[in-house]
Amino acid sequence: MKILVCISHVPDTTTRISFTDNKALNVTGVQFIINPYDEIALTRALELKETIGGTVTVINVGTSATEPTVRKALAIGADDAIRINAEPTDAFFVASLIAETAKKNQYDIILTGRESIDYNSAQVATMIAELLDLPCITVATKLDVSGSEATLEREVDGGKEVLSVTLPFVASAQKGMAEPRIPNMRGIMSARTKPLLVEEPSATKIFTNVAGYELPPAKQACKLISKDNVAELVNLLHTEAKAI
Amino acid sequence: MSVIVFTENWEGKFKKSTFEALSYGAEVAKMLGTTVTALAIGEISDSDLKLLGNYGATKVLSVKNAKLNSFVAQPYSAIIAEAAQKENAKAVIISYTYTGKAIAGRVAIKLNAGLAAGASALPSSASPFTVRKKCFSGKGIADVVITTDIKVIALTPNAYQVNTGSGEAAVETFQPTIKDTDFSLVSKEVKKTSGKVVLTEAEIVVSGGRGLKGAENWGMVEELAELLGAATACSKPVADVGWRPHHEHVGQTGITIGPNLYFAIGISGAIQHLAGVSSSKVIVAINTDPEAPFFKAADYGIVGDAFEVVPKLIEEIKKLKQAHH
Numbered sequence: 002m003k004i005l006v007c008i009s010h011v012p013d014t015t016t017r018i019s020f021t022d023n024k025a026l027n028v029t030g031v032q033f034i035i036n037p038y039d040e041i042a043l044t045r046a047l048e049l050k051e052t053i054g055g056t057v058t059v060i061n062v063g064t065s066a067t068e069p070t071v072r073k074a075l076a077i078g079a080d081d082a083i084r085i086n087a088e089p090t091d092a093f094f095v096a097s098l099i100a101e102t103a104k105k106n107q108y109d110i111i112l113t114g115r116e117s118i119d120y121n122s123a124q125v126a127t128m129i130a131e132l133l134d135l136p137c138i139t140v141a142t143k144l145d146v147s148g149s150e151a152t153l154e155r156e157v158d159g160g161k162e163v164l165s166v167t168l169p170f171v172a173s174a175q176k177g178m179a180e181p182r183i184p185n186m187r188g189i190m191s192a193r194t195k196p197l198l199v200e201e202p203s204a205t206k207i208f209t210n211v212a213g214y215e216l217p218p219a220k221q222a223c224k225l226i227s228k229d230n231v232a233e234l235v236n237l238l239h240t241e242a243k244a245i
Numbered sequence: 246m247s248v249i250v251f252t253e254n255w256e257g258k259f260k261k262s263t264f265e266a267l268s269y270g271a272e273v274a275k276m277l278g279t280t281v282t283a284l285a286i287g288e289i290s291d292s293d294l295k296l297l298g299n300y301g302a303t304k305v306l307s308v309k310n311a312k313l314n315s316f317v318a319q320p321y322s323a324i325i326a327e328a329a330q331k332e333n334a335k336a337v338i339i340s341y342t343y344t345g346k347a348i349a350g351r352v353a354i355k356l357n358a359g360l361a362a363g364a365s366a367l368p369s370s371a372s373p374f375t376v377r378k379k380c381f382s383g384k385g386i387a388d389v390v391i392t393t394d395i396k397v398i399a400l401t402p403n404a405y406q407v408n409t410g411s412g413e414a415a416v417e418t419f420q421p422t423i424k425d426t427d428f429s430l431v432s433k434e435v436k437k438t439s440g441k442v443v444l445t446e447a448e449i450v451v452s453g454g455r456g457l458k459g460a461e462n463w464g465m466v467e468e469l470a471e472l473l474g475a476a477t478a479c480s481k482p483v484a485d486v487g488w489r490p491h492h493e494h495v496g497q498t499g500i501t502i503g504p505n506l507y508f509a510i511g512i513s514g515a516i517q518h519l520a521g522v523s524s525s526k527v528i529v530a531i532n533t534d535p536e537a538p539f540f541k542a543a544d545y546g547i548v549g550d551a552f553e554v555v556p557k558l559i560e561e562i563k564k565l566k567q568a569h570h
Contacts, residue, residue, distance in 0.1 A: 012381070014382075014497050014498065014516070014517045014520075015516055015517065016381075016384075017384075017516070018381045018384040018385050020385065026381075026385075037498050038498075091359075091360075091389075092350065092360070092362065093350075093353065093354070093359070093360065096350070118381070118382045118497060118498075119380065119381055119382075120380050120387075121362075121363055121378075121379065121380055121381075121382060121501075122360075122362035122363065123346045123362060123363075124346070124349060124350035124353075124360065124362050125350075126350075127318070127346070127347060127348070127349070127350035127351050128350040128351070128353075128354055130351070131322070131350060131351040131354045131355070132354060136318075136319060136429045136430045137318060137347070138430065139318075139343070139346055139347045140343060140346070142491075152433075155343075156343055156492065157316075157343050157344070157435065158255070158260075158342055158343050158344065158443050158445060158446065159255075159437055159438070159443040160435055160436050160437040160438045161435070161436045161438055161492075162432055162433075162434070162435045162436075163432075163433040163434045163435075163436070164430050164431060164432055164433060165430075165431045165433055166429060166430050166431070167429060170430075176491055176494070176498060176499070177491055206357075207392070208353075208357075208358065208359030208360070208391065208392060208393050209359040209360065209361065209389050209390060209391050209392065210389075210390050210392065211387045211388065211389055211390070212373070212375055212388040212389075212390050213387075213388050214380070214385055214386065214387050214388075215385070215386045215388075216384075216385060216386070217379075217383070217384070217385070217386055217523060220541070220542055220543075220544070221544065223530070223540050223541065223542075223543045223544060223545065223546045224544065224545050224546070225540070225545075225546050225547070225548065226545060226546070226547050227547070228547050228548065228549030228550075228553060228554055231547070231554060231557040231558050231560075231561050232561045232564075234529070234545055234547060234558070234561075235558065235561040235562055235564075235565055237545060238506070238527070238529070238545070239565055242506070242527045242544065242545070244449070244505050244506040244526070244527045245449070245473060245506065245562065245565070
């Protein structure tokens, strides 16, 4: 079983976001982590490897700045890593580079997180699947493999859907698929010597760009209402906010 | 030329997010000097199809095929792309729901089109074609420029209003090419997990945090939600300890929502939680701690014990409902 897990290098969830001249994320003092959903995907891939055998490769599209994040994935337990040396611009750019590499290496399962917590497009998995003409199970909360068949559960509006699929396929992981692991000392030590292949990007088309970034508008000060006057809150929600 | 809007239905009935997407598509069509063609897949009555005219569709392409009665991403994506080509679409609008997320990227690739996933407003300009979307889980906004001839926009639910007019759309039967190889995913079962109101589509959400002290105290949250026709939600710690199911967890690593009204009861307002609810139009925070960060993000707040405040809130809303009955 060959599993490919796509990982993204994103600001830690507690980061206070700011932008430099509204053109780029201000990275000063920002701690970067493996995208939390990608970490769930990686953990499930390792669990599958432990039960049915095989290899787990992580892939990242990023500059050398992402290497500590890639090494962390190796410390958690991935066997090897590929970094495609390019600044990611959008979901299509990332997906087309990963799909190129995946075509060469023939993976049985390709996993991503449900979305990255930086650009939140949630489209890398579907795009890789489309480029490779594979089925894709998005926002999957469960993944089990038996022989050449897999059973997954995914979130749908108002519920969950249970699906079965024949390998190979692509899936994006949501909370519930696995509980992330903390790397142990042995993992951290061995990560230093595990293979990390750096590939130069093939030419890819650019379909979108970001003209600028802004922070969301600041909220008006909160209107505080006395706990003894709940009627006033209801009145304000009805007459002023027109929300009830 | 046209703008194609994919209309999602739930058991044959159109969803509110579909009316939002049509209303949005109608405005995009005006910007581009064209009209809206709605695409509907599934068993939907002709009268319901015609009524899409009320939300801005001039024409409806109706695809009826027993194999397509439940959603499968690959054939649905292929049909949307084929419809877009047939109608010479300049833009394709899809709701950014679970369904939309499973198809938007595929449709964009089939059409060689740039995609704005999670658009939160109308395009600010048609040339360059610029669409606003949230990024950094609601902590930032990006203006995405789509440089391709065809544009695909996945519109966040509750981000654009429903514009209701009057008009009857012309319904046309559409028989797209259907590839058997696109049906390799087999749906075994759909389990409904939420109550009557779907969290991602709810107009009002009542959410509880650790301040509620235990699973047994959710009765009043549910009562308040029921009274308002709202969905219930919770913070991450509450889902982590199992007081509420994970599918109710809103926040940066849970579900992102943008209802009209969000009640945060006994939730302190950690930055990760706020990231998931910051698109809410009106936020009410109820917390015993006057220093809780939620009071900086809320529009209305009550410093007080939820066990005192929420029952009073229920009483007052009942009075309001009676007065307007």
